[in-house]
Amino acid sequence: MPRRQNQPQHHSRRPSAVNAQPELxxxxxxxxxxxxxxxxxxxxxxxxxxxxxxxxxxxxxxxxxxxxxxxxxxxxxxxxxxxxxxxxxxxxxxxxxxxxxxxxxxxxxxxxxxxxxxxxxxxxxxxxxxxxxxxxxxxxxxxxPPFFPLYQKLRARLAADPIGSIGFVRAGHCDSTLSPDYPLHFRELGGGSILGIGPYEAFLALDWLGDLKRVHAIGRLNEHGVDSFALFQTEHARGMAQLHTGIDLLSLGDALLCAPGGYVRIHANWWNPARATIHYRDGREVLLDEPFLHGGFxxxxxxxxxxxxxxxxxSPEITHALSLAMARLLQDARLQLGVQFPGE
Ligand SMILES: NC(=O)c1ccc[n+]([C@@H]2O[C@H](COP(=O)([O-])OP(=O)(O)OC[C@H]3O[C@@H](n4cnc5c(N)ncnc54)[C@H](OP(=O)(O)O)[C@@H]3O)[C@@H](O)[C@H]2O)c1
Known part of the structure; x- marks a missing residue:
């Protein structure tokens, strides 16, 4: 098979000042x-x-x-x-x-x-x-999400023209179009809407609101014993979130960040962010439009x-502590609904 490489073959493990080509x-x-x-x-x-x-x-x-x-x-x-x-x-x-x-x-x-x-x-x-x-x-x-150009532009814009501390996050996504054999339907594959979709919601709440204090979840299970819909509210160091995930309903998939001086809507699908509108308390509306390339990964x-x-x-962005906090949030929410995986 032909060899694929995204840039020139030549590389150096330890780039010098003379040869600044990044390591392959x-x-x-x-x-x-x-x-x-x-x-x-x-x-x-x-x-x-x-x-x-x-x-x-x-x-x-x-x-x-x-x-x-x-x-x-x-x-x-x-x-x-x-x-x-x-x-x-x-x-x-x-x-x-x-x-x-x-x-x-x-x-x-x-x-x-x-x-x-x-x-x-x-x-x-x-x-x-x-x-x-x-x-x-x-x-x-x-x-x-945090690596997308839109997300970085949003952070920069809110730093330069603030709306105050975000105190409420509302986000979620339900997708009822998944085929019956889709992995998220099955307990033995680590399925369920919380684990499949919820990591993004957990990230957004932790990113804007800080450390998790508590989770309160309600929801329903499918015939395989995983959550087909979950609604969870979380309390954090700096505010509260209302999050939802589902595989038996359809929902919009946008996100809302609320602060004293205004609110932000990250347009659907917010986890592949490309557009956001900042609504300032003084009536101004600022649309951020940052298309992403190559699918976004x-x-x-x-x-x-x-x-x-x-x-x-x-990573200074997706730290190990953040991954652990996301895992704890999702685990708490899922266990409150009685979803346990084999071996747990
Ligand atoms: N970042 C994103 O936007 C994004 C999007 C989609 C999914 N994901 C995540 O990516 C992961 C995979 O999801 P997917 O939708 O890509 O699933 P998928 O299409 O079913 O692909 C999963 C792959 O893993 C293999 N696999 C499954 N169980 C295995 C096992 N026990 N041993 C060895 N190989 C195994 C499958 O092999 P077979 O083909 O033989 O089944 C397949 O190659 C999940 O964690 C999901 O949450 C992320």
Missing amino acids: IRWGVIGPGRAAGRFAQGLAGVPNTALHAVWGRNPARALDYAQRFNVPHLAADIPSLLAAPIQAVYVATHPDTHAAFCCAALDSGKHVLCEKPAALNVPQLESILEAAHRNGRLFMEAMK NYETAHFCNLVRGGNRE
Whole structure:
């Protein structure tokens, strides 16, 4: 298969002042499904990276992925993937296997970007963070919204022309169009709307309102024992949030941030943010319009690659503490509805 690389072949592990070409980051993918396809689309927009290896448990699907994205190394198993000349692994299986694959990759000395939610529950996330620490490798949960141009523009605009401290966040999303075999319907895959959709809502509330104090959830379960709809209210250091997630209804998918001096609406789909309107108390309305490129996974991946190049072991944006706080919020909400996963 032809070798794909997003920028010139020439690279240096330790860029000098004379040769400032950033280090080439070669990636391996575990779990070539929907998210991994969008990761490959995004990586094509990140300079000095290459999608070098892929492993999937279904050989036909892995081959199809390798052919679609020109991945030169189709690994027969995990050890073969981890022995490939890659620096970073993207884990995009379902949450029930994130911990096992992340720990294997970290123990082999690779840096890991793992899809949201980073793990099924808090203890599994702690095991991943321990593996990252033990091996001195970078681990980051793939929580993409803050890296989008719109989100960064919104933060900058509110810093320059403030509305005051955000005290209420309302956000949520329901999608009843998912096919009956979609992984979110099943308990054994770590499904349910809270774990599948809720990581974004948890991120937004924690990002604007600070540390979590408590969660109160109500909802309903489907015939497989996972939440098909959940409504949860959270109290934080600086305010409160009302969040919802669902897979048996349809909802808009926008987000609202309220402050004394005005409010912000991040237009749907807020987790792929491209437009927001700031409504100031004095009547002004400011529309921010920042389209995203390459499907949007490219921004978090570029951030991750730069952290690798800089020798960092934790993202300053998606910190380990933030991932743990998201996991705790989601776990509390889910357990209040009686959703437990196998082995818990
Ligand atoms: N950031 C985003 O915008 C975004 C979007 C979608 C999903 N996600 C996240 O990405 C993850 C995957 O979701 P998806 O929609 O991409 O699922 P998907 O399309 O079903 O792909 C999952 C992949 O993992 C593989 N897999 C599943 N269980 C496995 C196991 N036990 N051992 C080995 N491989 C296994 C699947 O193999 P088979 O093909 O053999 O089943 C498939 O290759 C989830 O955590 C989800 O929340 C993120």
